Amino acid sequence: MESTAVAESTDMDSPSNTPFILSRPHGTVIADGTRTQYDSTLAATKALRDGRATAIVGALPFDPAHPAALITPHVLRHEPGSWNGKSLRVPRIRIGSSLPTEAEHVARVAAALRELRAPDATLAKVVLARSLMLHADERLHPHALLGRLVAGDRGGNGFSVALGAAGSTWSGKHLVGSSPEVLIRRRGDVVSCHPLAGSAPRHNDPESDRRTGEALVVSEKNVREHALVVDALRASLAPLCTELDIPDRPTLTSTPQLWHLGTPVSGRLRDRSVTALDLAVAVHPTPAVCGTPTDAARRLIAELEGGRGFYAGAVGWTDSEGDGEWMVGIRCAEIDAQGTTIVAHAGGGIVAGSDPDDELAETTTKLGTILTGLGVQL
Template sequence: MQAPVAVATATDRAGRIAPPSFVLSRPHGTVLAHGVHTRFDSAADAASALRTGRVRTVAGALPFAPDHPAALTAPEVLEHTPTAFTTETPALPTIRISGVMPAEGEHVDRVTTALGLLRADDNTLEKVVLARALTLEAESRIDPEVLLAALVSHDTVGNGFSVDLSAAGAQWFGRHLVGASPEVLIRRRGDLVTAHPLAGSAPRSSDPELDRATAEELRASAKNLGEHTHVVDSLRASLEPLCSELDIPEHPSLTNTRQLWHLGTPVSGILRDPSVTALDLALAVHPTPAICGTPTESARDLINELEGDRGFYAGALGWCDENGDGEWMVTIRCAILEPDGTTLTAHAGGGIVADSDPFDELAETTVKFGTVLDALGVRR
C-alpha cells in the first residue's frame, strides 16, 4: 500500500514559495530543511557545532570518503511532517540513457581483478563493493523536487531524499543528490539507537511463486549470508563502545523493494552517553561494509584505484536536531542532478566476495539501477 503524502512548502524572505534545500521522506514522516544559517564542508565541524550549541540543527550529506568535503548546513528551519513527501509537479520530460561508465565489459574486468585479490593465498581483503554509473539526459529542465516526488511516489513506503550539495564547495555548487534509499545507516531517538543494514540481494519476479522461491534461496545462500555477516560484525564493533545494550538478531530477515529482495538485520541499542548525537553515530559507523568492504581501508583503497572518487554516492544523508536525535540513510539508489537540470548521473553497486561471479555482479547493478530508472520512466 502506498504511503499517504502531504505537500510541504515554505516561503523565502521575499514571501515567495521556495523549495526546501533538504528533504528526507520516510514511512514515518518527512524532514525538510528551509534556508541556510551556516554551511559546513567538514562533518567534524558540524558535529562540534551541534554538541556545543552553536547551531541547533544540521542536515545534509556525507561523502563516501570521510576525508572529502561534506555538504551540511544548519538550516533556518528544520520542519517535520507526519507523511511522505510530494509537491505539485508537472509530468517528467522524456529521459534517456546517454552513457555508461564504465562499459559493461570493463565492469566485469574490474570485478575479475577484485576476485583475483580476494582469492589470493596471501589475501587480507574479504569483501569489496564495486559500482558503475549511467549518464541520463532529459529533454527539458527538471527541478530536484520533481525528481524527488517521482521517486517517493514510486517507492512502496514513500522513501526518498534530495539535498543541495553546494555546501561542499565550488565543485558541487548547484548540484543535487536525489534518490530513494531503503537502507537506514543509523537512527537516534532519545537513548534508543537503531540501524537496519542491508547486504545480500536477489532480483524480484512478477511471478509470485518464483518471487517467493528467490527470496527463500537468498535466505539460504551461503555467499549472501557471508556478505551480510561482514556488515553486521562491523556495525557491532562500531556500536558496542557507544551502547550499553545492543540487540542484534542471530540471523538476518528478508526485506524488499520493488526491484530486489535483501537480507537485513534490525539492530537496536541503548546509548551510553546522551551527548553523542545522531551525526556522531553516523560518523562512527560510516562507511559500512555494505557499501565499502572489509577491511574498510583495504576496500576503500581498491575502490579508489578501480573507480576513482565516488563523491556522494555510497555516502550518507540525514539530519540531527538540538536534542541529538536524527536519522541517516545510506545514499544508494540515487543520482546526481547537474546544475543544468537536464543531466543526471545514477550509480549502482554490489558486494564482491571470493565466490562472486562477475556476470552475476554486473546483472545485480543493472537491477539496482531500476529504482531510479523506473521511477523516471527511462526506457532500458
C-alpha cells in the first residue's frame, strides 16, 4: 500500500518529525517529516523510478513477504560526520524475559545442527536469533538510545527508523541500532558492500584479545561461514555489474564487543538506472543474516523462530539520483509506541561445525551493543 502521511506533531522533540536517521563515519543522513509512506518495496521502487518520490528512506523487513516501512520525507538532509543530536536522558531500564529462554535457544541450535549434519543435507548454514525483553521506568525516546549507541561506536554508526509505514500494528514503534555491516552502497556507477560473518568475543586483556582475533582469521569453521556469504553476494551482484573486485581472503574488523571476518566488495554497475534500493532488494537477505540456500534457511527460521519483523532486515536511504546506502538491520532493538518496552535482538550463523553453547554465548555478546547503550548488564 502507498499512502499520504497524516499531519505531523508540532512537538519538535517528537521522533515523528525525524522519522529516519542513519549515522555513519563519513556522514549522517536525516529525514525531516513524512510526505508519502509505503508498506510495499515494489511501490517504493516504482515511485522512485518514475520521479514521484524524491527519495526513499526506512527499513526493509527480514522476510520480503512482510510489510516494509518506507517513506518519502519532506526533506532529506546530509550532514558531515556521525550524528551529534540533542542529548536526551535514558531512563532506568530493567531486564525482563528472554525470548525464547536460553535453554530453548540451545535446543533450536541443536535442531538446526541435526539438519545441517544429515547425510543428505542441502542446508549449509542457517542464522538463528533470540531476543531479550527490557522495560523502561519512563518513556525512552528513540533518539536517546541512538545517541548512546553512536557515542559508544568508534565509527559513530547508528540508526533510528520509525516503523509506522508498515501498518497500524507498527504505528509509533521504532527500530534503533548500531549496525557495523554495510549491505550495499551506490555512488554513481560504483557499488560496494562489506559483509561480516564469522565472529569472536573481544577481551579486556590486550594479549588475549589479540590472540582471539588471530585465531578467528585461521578458524576453518568461521572462514567457511564467511565464504558462504561472499559467494552469495558474488552471485547476486555479478549479473548487475560489469566488474567485481572481491579479495580471496577476509580481513579482521571489530566492534567494541566482537571481532568479525569482513570482505570489502566493490564493482561497477552495468545499468545506472539500478538504484541503491534496487540493489538492497537484490542482495537481501544475505547468508550473514539468513543462511544458505536462502529458501531452505528461511523456512527453518520460520519454523523455529516465527516472524522476525524488521530485525535482520535492512535500514537505509536512496535519493533521486539512485545513490544511497543500506545497512544490515542488526545490533538493534524495537521500541514500542509507549517507549516503555524494548525488545533487543541478536543472532548467529550456524554451520555443521557449530557448538550450541558457543552459539548461545555469541548472541549474549552481540546483545551487549544494545544493553551497553541502555546502561544495563546481563
